[in-house]
Amino acid sequence: MMLIEESQLPDTALPVAALKRHLRLGSGFAEDDLQDVVLGSFLRAALAAVEARTGKALLVRNFVWTLGAWRDRDGVVLPVAPVQALISLRLTDREGVAQLIDLGEYRLEKDAHAPRLKPPGGLLPVIPAGGSAELRFAAGYAPQFDGLPPDLAQAVLLLAAHYYDYRAETALGQGCMPFGVTSLIARYRPLRVGFGS
Known part of the structure; x- marks a missing residue:
């Protein structure tokens, strides 16, 4: 991670x-x-x-989180809070071939300490063996101090x-x-x- x-x-x-x-x-x-x-x-x-x-991220900026496996395919806690928006989710296999996942099917469960990426009634997509998931998101309390x-x-x-x-x-x-x-x-x-x- x-x-x-x-x-x-x-x-x-x-x-x-x-x-x-x-x-x-x-x-x-x-x-x-x-x-x-x-x-x-x-x-x-x-x-x-x-x-x-x-x-916590204080001022809003973009982050990219890369991981090789989900801890829980029912929904994953993001590593920083508060998350303002999900930007993109990309799965990459071991050969480097990337697949962009439509985030319209997923939702951000906002939380002050543990925001989560949640699938709608299903599971998060399978991360290919030897591959990775790359989630981009914006996090922070405010754009200005x-x-x-x-x-x-x-x-x-x-x-x-x-x-x-x-x-x-x-x-x-x-x-x-x-x-x-x-x-x-x-x-x-x-x-x-x-x-x-």
């Missing part, structure tokens, strides 16, 4: 101005944009860290500010992620039930 983000977020999608306000950086100077590249890199790192901890749930947006800004403040620190600190960030994202983390969770 492999999940690939098909496109990177453009720099214009990063809330650099919001982070500057959060950090209370000065404005109105000739070199106002001097730290924009640095702030953008900390925002990318904070977005990635929050997404990794929650299993301003559309994120406020607690997730605040968590990203807090974490980016933390990275900015401790940018010269090379040793791992206690917990590595500030408590304020972990408490803001706690309700978005996947629920783990059972032994060893």
Whole structure:
């Protein structure tokens, strides 16, 4: 199984101005944009860290998920949430011959933590032996940072500010992620039930 983000977020999608306000950086100077590249890199790192901890895509973008077998042919849980739309499903055999599957026959069962690709009363198509299934989909809460749930947006800004403040620190600190960030994202983390969770 492999999940690939098909496109990177453009720099214009990063809330650099919001982070500057959060950090209370000065404005109105000739070199106002001097730290924009640095702030953008900390925002990318904070977005990635929050997404990794929650299993959620924050800003909408396209993903491609490739797998060699379905866990359950009655319906499969997608590896990231929230999924906004299914784009395409392609089966490829071991010789590389691809077959596009009509997604009109399938439905997306939306869920905050475990969205599913569901067949209508039947089973998902058989993946050829030695072949793969490739599902493309769009996932994320909002296309722009301003559309994120406020607690997730605040968590990203807090974490980016933390990275900015401790940018010269090379040793791992206690917990590595500030408590304020972990408490803001706690309700978005996947629920783990059972032994060893």
